[in-house]
Amino acid sequence: MNQIKKLLIIGFVWPEPNSSAAGGRMMQLISIFKENGFEITFASAALDSDFMVDLSEFGIEKKSIELNSASFDDFIAALNPNVVLFDRFMIEEQFGWRVTEKCPNAIRILDTEDLHCLRTARQKAFKENRKFEIHDLFSEEVAKREIASILRCDLSLIISEFEMDILEDVFRINRDLLFYLPFLVDKMSDNDLLKLPSFEDRKNFVFIGNFLHEPNWNTVQYLKEAIWPLIKKDFPEAVLEVYGAYPSQKVLQLHQPKNGFFIMGRAEDANEVVKKARVVLAPIRFGAGLKGKLLEAMQCGTPSVTTTIGSEAMHGVLPWNGIVENDPEQFSKKAIALYQDENLWKESQKNGVVIINECYQKSSYSDKLTAIVNSLLTDSKSHRLHNFMGNLLQHHAYKSTMYMSKWIEAKNKS
Structure with a gap:
């Protein structure tokens, strides 16, 4: 025994x-x-x-x-x-x-x-x-x-x-x-993608992250001050929903519905939130490790736009499931393109499945x-x-x- x-x-x-x-x-x-x-x-x-x-x-x-x-x-x-x-x-x-x-x-x-x-x-x-x-x-x-x-x-x-x-x-x-x-994480197939909401059935940009983690708070500040004004200038109908556990008062003060910038607080089910969104925005400027939010986006079939710090060590030599960009102007332009171009979006979504199956089994x-x-x-x-x-x-x-x-x-x- x-x-x-x-x-x-x-x-x-x-x-x-x-x-x-x-x-x-x-x-x-x-x-x-x-x-x-x-x-x-x-x-x-x-x-x-x-x-x-x-x-x-x-x-x-x-x-x-x-x-x-x-x-x-x-x-x-x-x-x-x-x-x-x-x-x-x-x-x-x-x-x-x-x-x-x-x-x-x-x-x-x-x-x-x-x-x-x-x-x-x-x-x-x-x-x-x-x-x-x-x-x-x-x-x-x-x-x-x-x-x-x-x-x-x-x-x-x-x-x-x-x-x-x-x-x-x-x-x-x-x-x-x-x-x-x-x-x-579990292996994914193209059939799994078919069970997820389609391009047409999704709307809005989303960010999600625990606010006790300093890189997440910094990312939201950067979104509000630098990225979002550029996106709204070229895409006035755009909406960003920011979710995260433990938001402080300074986070909640960024809530600005008139500008399409919504602080939503804790997500009861993060997967459901990300599945309904069309694109994840994560312009992360410092940090380490792997970004769980970006892997979660892949699992939900949601392409993302992030930085080299965000994508670091996450995808080997494989194409990213979206866009990797550090310049704020280019980040904003490419985020809009990914949101509006269905073919680019679907190609990015499939890249995410390949990354999951190659790197995280x-x-x-x-x-x-x-x-x-x-x-x-x-x-x-x-x-x-x-x-x-x-x-x-x-x-x-x-x-x-x-x-x-x-x-x-x-x-x-x-």
Whole structure:
């Protein structure tokens, strides 16, 4: 009889798959481990939210934990997981040393979501009105923390091939510590397109994105101030609907129905919203990782107009499902052309199906991930022996993290 394998996921937040791509990504990971016989516990120090998924429906135990508390030590020692998955490097910093101390044999996996140092460096370059250069990464404090976290873990899941290249070529991370795992979606066919609303049955431009994510808020500002006036000048009947979870007051203030610019707030069903739209607009100016909204557009048969940052690492050498353009004037002209030209629209829609089937198939990645995890479970000692820098960081870096945490814990008790 096979022994039950236990997975502990320590979440930055509780998963909200209908609010963000990160939430959808987490549910995809859960699905892979469930299918491979893991008993899963999901723990987080975050407060419950109104839109979090009901984990019990997926047979997952939910556990609230505390930061800087020895209660976590007792919890993980009793659970004794075979694998621990950290949701972002900040969580590994907070809990990794406790996992190592109480469950030294547990395989430690980091889901990076995206490279935070890349997103931060690009945002800083944008705000300073200069071009981002790859060497900017070396001056980011967050890069030192993030790379250290990757080195301390047995395996890190990387969502973007561009970020894989950065980690290998710029930071010189051993490939054995990295696993490329993009978003994973179901295969599509031309028949699936026929079941979706037709060109004639769709109307309006749409943008959708969680407003807690700074690149999304910046994109909406850019749409309102630069892109939309150009579109309205040449296409006065145009309407843009902006959807997103957690809109702040400054987002809501952009609502201007007389100008065809509608702030719609949270979408109850993002897929339905995108399916009814004719074109997705996403002039993203900084960020990292893969853009869930653009993959969702492909699934909904909705062509998109985005930037090189938006499309980065999303389509390999395949034609985009719409337009990639950085210049605001050209962006606006091509967005109108895509909206009005049925042949261009249909060709773009089919490009999206090809991208989905070539780049995001679960079967291409889930078996490989399972094989690597099983290999680590069988012989983690050899793997760790070859990760000298990781061992070095385990020895030194955790000491400072550990003592800081214990100091905060003692302070909280006094």
